[in-house]
Amino acid sequence: MVVMECSGSLSTFxxxxxxxxxxxxxxxxxASFYIPKNNPLKPLGDDAHFICEPxxxxxxxxxxxxWSKKGxxxxxxxxxLMLNAADSVRDEMKKYGVVIxxxxxxxxxxxxxxxxxxxxxxxxxxxxxxxxxxxxDSKFVLIRENKxxxxxxxxxxxxxxxxxxxxxxxxxxxxxxxxxxxxxxDVIIAGTxxxxxxxxxxxxxxxxFMGLLEDIKPEVLAKKIAMFAHAQAKDPCACTPFQRESIxxxxxxxxxxxxxxxxxxxxxxxxxxxxxSPVWEATPAEFCxxxxxxxxxxxxxxxxxxxxxxxxxxxxxxxxxDLLVPISLST
Numbered sequence: 001m002v003v004m005e006c007s008g009s010l011s012t013f014x015x016x017x018x019x020x021x022x023x024x025x026x027x028x029x030x031a032s033f034y035i036p037k038n039n040p041l042k043p044l045g046d047d048a049h050f051i052c053e054p055x056x057x058x059x060x061x062x063x064x065x066x067w068s069k070k071g072x073x074x075x076x077x078x079x080x081l082m083l084n085a086a087d088s089v090r091d092e093m094k095k096y097g098v099v100i101x102x103x104x105x106x107x108x109x110x111x112x113x114x115x116x117x118x119x120x121x122x123x124x125x126x127x128x129x130x131x132x133x134x135x136x137d138s139k140f141v142l143i144r145e146n147k148x149x150x151x152x153x154x155x156x157x158x159x160x161x162x163x164x165x166x167x168x169x170x171x172x173x174x175x176x177x178x179x180x181x182x183x184x185x186d187v188i189i190a191g192t193x194x195x196x197x198x199x200x201x202x203x204x205x206x207x208x209f210m211g212l213l214e215d216i217k218p219e220v221l222a223k224k225i226a227m228f229a230h231a232q233a234k235d236p237c238a239c240t241p242f243q244r245e246s247i248x249x250x251x252x253x254x255x256x257x258x259x260x261x262x263x264x265x266x267x268x269x270x271x272x273x274x275x276x277s278p279v280w281e282a283t284p285a286e287f288c289x290x291x292x293x294x295x296x297x298x299x300x301x302x303x304x305x306x307x308x309x310x311x312x313x314x315x316x317x318x319x320x321x322d323l324l325v326p327i328s329l330s331t
Contacts, residue, residue, distance in 0.1 A: 034226070035229075042073055080112045109165050134175060188264075235256055
């Protein structure tokens with residue numbers, strides 16, 4: 001595993017549990033926003049994520065949509081994988097007092113029986129270090145003083161073909177582990193490729209800078225970033241990372257990549273400041289967050305029944321009445 005001090009120097013470190021038990025007054029305050037593609041047959045989309053606030057761990061996953069050609073909903077695999085990962089996180093903390101992302105990913109993989117495959121990125125704050133295990137092209141970036149100072153590695157066999165977990169795909173043994181030292185005031189942005197394929201790093205830095213300038217909550221910042229990515233994805237003239245990568249790979253295309261978009265924002269705060277932060281706490285075994293349905297006039301939320309989420313003012317006008325839709329997570 002590689003540990004980065006976020007100052008350009010790299011060093012190897014193989015004993016995560018030693019680092020993880022370092023005493024620290026830092027806490028990760030997290031929130032999410034999810035925009036699934038408009039598909040009546042798959043209203044939940046292919047992405048999934050979880051936030052385990054007590055265990056200071058988050059995860060994102062992106063089910064591989066090409067399974068639909070075989071009549072398989074890869075979103076079910078991704079959701080089961082993240083539910084199992086969240087359960088594993090809670091179990092790890094109870095048994096060992098520490099969360100090791102690759103071990104979490106391995107347990108979740110073994111317990112996921114659905115058909116399909118998915119990328120996965122598990123991130124945990126332990127002491128002063130952020131630890132990550134990643135398979136595929138879901139990832140996170142660390143923003144400090146308005147600049148991205150660290151980005152987790154992505155894995156692709158070729159352009160637009162990420163590594164993926166599944167019965168006939170990769171196993172967690174291929175997961176790439178990384179860690180970076182964090183400090184108070186850092187901002188973590190984790191997401192699926194629907195975010196990073198449509199938003200440049202400079203644009204992401206600007207969105208975070210403006211959010212911090214306005215002193216908005218992490219759930220509002222997650223929403224703003226997701227909505228910006230969504231606008232880019234639907235803009236045929238947008239200059240996006242996916243467009244540039246397509247051209248490098250020999251494909252002529254313009255605009256964004258229409259995809260499910262998951263954004264998880266985590267603020268690194270001191271425990272004293274975090275105690276005053278009025279953000280909701282995610283339930284480990286459930287998905288929590290706010291979601292936008294891309295169909296005209298539809299707007300829905302999904303959450304654990306004990307979690308109440310505010311209805312924000314819409315950033316644009318909708319044709320037709322707003323629609324509040326309860327969504328079951330059963331598969």
